[in-house]
Amino acid sequence: MxxxxxxxxxxxxxxxxxxxxxxxxxxxxxxxxxxxxxxxxxxxxxxxxxxxxxxxxxxxxxxxxxxxxxxxxxxxxxxxxxxxxxxxxxxxxxxxxxxxxxxxxxxxxxxxxxxxxxxxxxxxxxxxxxxxxxxxxxxxxxxxxxxxxxxxxxxxxxxxxxxxxxxxxxxxxxxxxxxxxxxxxxxxxxxxxxxxxxxxxxxxxxxxxxxxxxxxxxxxxxDRLSAEMIKYAANAFLSTKISFANEMANICERVGADITTVMQGIGLDTRIGSKFLNAGIGWGGSCFGKDLAALIYTAKEYGYEPALLESTQHVNIQQRKGVIKRLQEELKTLKGRRIALWGLAFKPGTDDLRDAPSLSVIQELLHLNARVIVYDPVAMDNMRKQYPHWDIRYASSALAAVDGAHALLVMTEWDVFRQIPLAEIMSRLDFPVIIDGRNIFDPQEASRLGIRYRGIGR
Ligand SMILES: NC(=O)c1ccc[n+]([C@@H]2O[C@H](COP(=O)([O-])OP(=O)(O)OC[C@H]3O[C@@H](n4cnc5c(N)ncnc54)[C@H](O)[C@@H]3O)[C@@H](O)[C@H]2O)c1
Missing domain, CATH: 3.40.50.720 (NAD(P)-binding Rossmann-like Domain)
Known part of the structure; x- marks a missing residue:
């Protein structure tokens, strides 16, 4: 054809x-x-x-x-x-x-x-x-x-x-x-x-x-209307699933439970399913935020208040803000601090930066006058092109970003990051602080090594 x-x-x-x-x-x-x-x-x-x-x-x-x-x-x-x-x-x-x-x-x-x-x-x-x-x-x-x-x-x-x-x-x-x-x-x-x-x-x-x-x-x-609705409903459900996991993570953190085990425990229920239950710094990308906002807009056009969809959105915004909050709790002032940031893309496997959580975190760090050193295996070229005026440093490798940094933020769960030994990271950091926005490291190992480790919901 x-x-x-x-x-x-x-x-x-x-x-x-x-x-x-x-x-x-x-x-x-x-x-x-x-x-x-x-x-x-x-x-x-x-x-x-x-x-x-x-x-x-x-x-x-x-x-x-x-x-x-x-x-x-x-x-x-x-x-x-x-x-x-x-x-x-x-x-x-x-x-x-x-x-x-x-x-x-x-x-x-x-x-x-x-x-x-x-x-x-x-x-x-x-x-x-x-x-x-x-x-x-x-x-x-x-x-x-x-x-x-x-x-x-x-x-x-x-x-x-x-x-x-x-x-x-x-x-x-x-x-x-x-x-x-x-x-x-x-x-x-x-x-x-x-x-x-x-x-x-x-x-x-x-x-x-x-x-x-x-x-x-x-x-x-x-029919055409139902097909169009299927797409929005699918993305609304997926983003709600992640916001749900994040809300559970926030409660876990307060009561002392571990979100990864809790989600494993619920995910094995076949009615729930184990996918899309990873707590972290929230969803991003070109679709979820845009499609959720569009569905909320449509609902309101027809006089319906979509409370659940608005909460999904709200939880996600709060989740991104939580990164800076955790960093401030560990370092107090961020002025002049060297913050290493691993991962720019909104998820692994892509160079797409649209609505990536890294962007809002970098913006806030720059606003707070921190020095930001970033590394991403494939998205750095896009970052240079799309945000040429942002005052950030680009590192040649993940470990080079960490050299002499006061903290490491993990924003994207690229496999290459998981494979880097915590001891190696620890030896390069000036302050032993890791905010693991994607829960890729083992908190117990981090604690054995003397790292001030903050995951999400654990
Ligand atoms: N990216 C995804 O993962 C994904 C998944 C499912 C659905 N979608 C949807 O698919 C659509 C496209 O998304 P995308 O990520 O591929 O976007 P994109 O921005 O990567 O690509 C859009 C392309 O359209 C081109 N374009 C703009 N106006 C044009 C015109 N008048 N004639 C010809 N080309 C034109 C642009 O130059 C660009 O190359 C969006 O509605 C998105 O929501 C995206």
Missing amino acids: NVVVFGAGYVGLVTGAVLAELEHHVTLIDVDPSKVAMINQAQPPIFEYGLENLLQRVRQSGMLEASMDPSQAVQNADIIFIAVGTPPLPDGAPNLDYVHQAAMTIGQHLGENRTYVIVNKATVPIGSANLVEMWIDDGFVQKWGHPIPEGVFTVASNPEFLREGTAIHDTLYPDRIVLGADHAWALERLIDLYQPILDQTFEPPGDLPRPLGIQRIPLITT
């Missing part, structure tokens, strides 16, 4: 590359010329496991190309994905400007003698399928002066659930595929597109073998 993907970011690029690997002809359209050039040279503009190999294969096979010019590709497309960003506005509503632009552009280039399925893959507010339909029609009218003939296109919803760091794996072996469509022909076309994934009939890439036991991927077909 001929597939066009608007937006070659974390979602669009991975989706496009995987569909090209499944032998669909894919054109990625992006407004960023440097991204387009890099992709065409088979160089991933983002850090994502397996992406470089995958891009090389699909560029070599000729199944994927990137372009800034949508005209030909859109006209000849069978399916067009909209995977542009939907960042939050200050009031919590998602900014739909990029979706609007993409939809208008699509409308300007549709032909009258084909049928098109246009798919919202970006996370868009409930009801956006109708909106995108209207914008596509606006684009067509702008170009041709009359409305698009009935039946030429329809908009479907296919929310994305991939996780950065395991994005290709999640696209090849998803927990489920959700398709919301109002027309049977659109649904059939989308099922055809995904058939090799649904039936798991493709040859797995060498670096991403098929997990044992996966035979068929569950498919949910529904």
